Amino acid sequence: xxxxxxxxxxxxxxxxxxxxxxxxxxxxxxxxxxxxxxxxxxxxxxxxxxxxxxxxxxxxxxxxxxxxxxxxxxxxxxxxxxxxxxxxxxxxxxxxxxxxxxxxxxxxxxxxxxxxxxxxxxxxxxxxxxxxxxxxxxxxxxxxxxxxxxxxxxxxxxxxxxxxxxxxxxxxxxxxxxxxxxxxxxxxxxxxxxxxxxxxxxxxxxxxxxxxxxxxxxxxxxxxxxxxxxxxxxxxxxxxxxxxxxxxxxxxxxxxxxxxxxxxxxxxxxxxxxxxxxxxxxxxxxxxxxxxxxxxxxxxxxxxxxxxxxxxxxxxxxxxxxxxxxxxxxxxxxxxxxxxxxxxxxxxxxxxxxxxxxxxxxxxxxxxxxxxxxxxxxxxxxxxxxxxxxxxxxxxxxxxxxxxxxxxxxxxxxxxxxxxxxxxxxxxxxxxxxxx
Numbered sequence: 001x002x003x004x005x006x007x008x009x010x011x012x013x014x015x016x017x018x019x020x021x022x023x024x025x026x027x028x029x030x031x032x033x034x035x036x037x038x039x040x041x042x043x044x045x046x047x048x049x050x051x052x053x054x055x056x057x058x059x060x061x062x063x064x065x066x067x068x069x070x071x072x073x074x075x076x077x078x079x080x081x082x083x084x085x086x087x088x089x090x091x092x093x094x095x096x097x098x099x100x101x102x103x104x105x106x107x108x109x110x111x112x113x114x115x116x117x118x119x120x121x122x123x124x125x126x127x128x129x130x131x132x133x134x135x136x137x138x139x140x141x142x143x144x145x146x147x148x149x150x151x152x153x154x155x156x157x158x159x160x161x162x163x164x165x166x167x168x169x170x171x172x173x174x175x176x177x178x179x180x181x182x183x184x185x186x187x188x189x190x191x192x193x194x195x196x197x198x199x200x201x202x203x204x205x206x207x208x209x210x211x212x213x214x215x216x217x218x219x220x221x222x223x224x225x226x227x228x229x230x231x232x233x234x235x236x237x238x239x240x241x242x243x244x245x246x247x248x249x250x251x252x253x254x255x256x257x258x259x260x261x262x263x264x265x266x267x268x269x270x271x272x273x274x275x276x277x278x279x280x281x282x283x284x285x286x287x288x289x290x291x292x293x294x295x296x297x298x299x300x301x302x303x304x305x306x307x308x309x310x311x312x313x314x315x316x317x318x319x320x321x322x323x324x325x326x327x328x329x330x331x332x333x334x335x336x337x338x339x340x341x342x343x344x345x346x347x348x349x350x351x352x353x354x355x356x357x358x359x360x361x362x363x364x365x366x367x368x369x370x371x372x373x374x375x376x377x378x379x380x381x382x383x384x385x386x387x388x389x390x391x392x393x394x395x396x397x398x399x400x401x402x403x404x405x406x407x408x409x410x411x412x413x414x415x416x417x418x419x420x421x422x423x424x425x426x427x428x429x430x431x432x433x434x435x436x
Contacts, residue, residue: 003039007303010035014296014346024342025285028292032299039303052294056287060247061167066283067250068158071257072114073275075231076123078261083224084110085127090213090221097199097206099135100145101192103128107149108188112156112232113257117377121150121385125392138205139397141198144378144405147385148191151374151413154340156184158235158253161370163246164290164341168297168348171362173246174239175431179363181236182426183371183416190412198408227260240434286341293345306353313357320358324421327351327365328372335376339384344373367427368420375413378406 001009014031018024029049036045056062088102088109095101103124111120125146132142154161157177166173199206235253238244244252261267267275300306313323334343355365377385380403390399420426 003303025288032296064247064250070279071254072116074257077271087221097195111153117153121388140401140405143402148409310353310357331372340373
């Protein structure tokens with residue numbers, strides 16, 4: 001049996017393990033270990049198993065991951081969500097579908113502060129969905145808006161996805177984080193446009209609220225939302241100006257989130273303990289998957305998969321847009337069944353040689369990959385954000401209604417992807433001004 005056949009057999013075994021609900025980290029690591037054993041012998045496989053975790057842990061750039069996770073947990077536990085939705089509601093509620101538009105943009109801002117899609121969906125779901133249902137909004141629209149807007153957390157910096165993509169592909173993480181700004185704003189704008197158009201065409205799905213806020217109320221509420229813009233600017237501003245690396249910006253962001261939460265009085269000793277424990281759990285889970293992905297990558301490289309995939313692209317004459325179309329189809333299908341981070345670390349060893357063969361920009365590809373991964377968070381049957389929303393609202397809205405409402409937001413995401421493919425400068429313009 002050739003090395004390529006062994007590699008594909010190992011990948012098939014990995015997918016089979018995932019299909020029977022074996023955790024992703026174990027599936028990746030076990031497939032790579034057995035494949036390496038079949039290829040070079042199990043003594044080589046054990047040596048790789050011993051060296052990969054140390055080499056992974058020695059990567060300084062990855063220290064940004066627990067720091068961004070801590071920042072997001074502090075923002076969530078520190079109570080930054082209520083003032084954001086209140087401000088957005090007062091300023092935007094008179095628009096068609098105004099409460100949904102407000103939930104969308106409030107989620108975008110909180111996502112930028114927390115960096116977590118599911119935390120954004122959970123936090124905003126508790127505030128915004130009951131308010132929309134109170135004003136007789138269509139349940140599918142109300143729930144889908146918050147679930148979809150939560151996906152902005154991985155696109156608008158800070159983003160754990162971009163950190164992991166940058167580490168794996170050896171792409172400057174600071175440039176990747178900045179690259180997500182304009183696409184993230186474009187996604188939020190596309191979601192808002194859909195809500196407004198639908199509310200005009202179907203007024204019954206989003207009745208206007210009875211109350212009319214005064215200008216005094218609108219300006220007064222702005223005094224309550226200063227922490228979120230400050231937190232976002234402290235991270236993005238440091239990276240964009242060149243004053244901080246992505247890791248330094250993450251450290252400063254975590255410290256700023258702690259100070260803001262203490263000043264607002266929303267953080268007790270118990271909630272701080274919960275923040276730290278949640279950060280440790282999430283970091284351990286992510287790193288275990290990443291270590292397994294490193295082992296898998298080494299095995300695939302030894303087996304010759306990079307050269308094989310690069311040659312396949314050349315032989316099939318796919319071209320840049322053929323490779324991108326293949327990538328989109330693959331991520332949309334895998335996103336229906338697997339966890340986003342697992343998908344990324346599984347697919348990058350296969351995609352990187354294909355990108356190299358047609359000379360695709362890694363910053364551009366990073367943005368497309370992260371958006372495609374976020375589409376998986378809202379597609380059935382394993383759309384995690386939909387399940388987060390369902391857990392928040394209980395039996396008020398069925399899971400079927402949530403997924404039905406999300407189909408339009410998936411379409412908006414695919415339109416954004418098409419725009420970014422047609423105009424790559426949207427993703428690469430701002431990173432060109434970042435030094436690292």
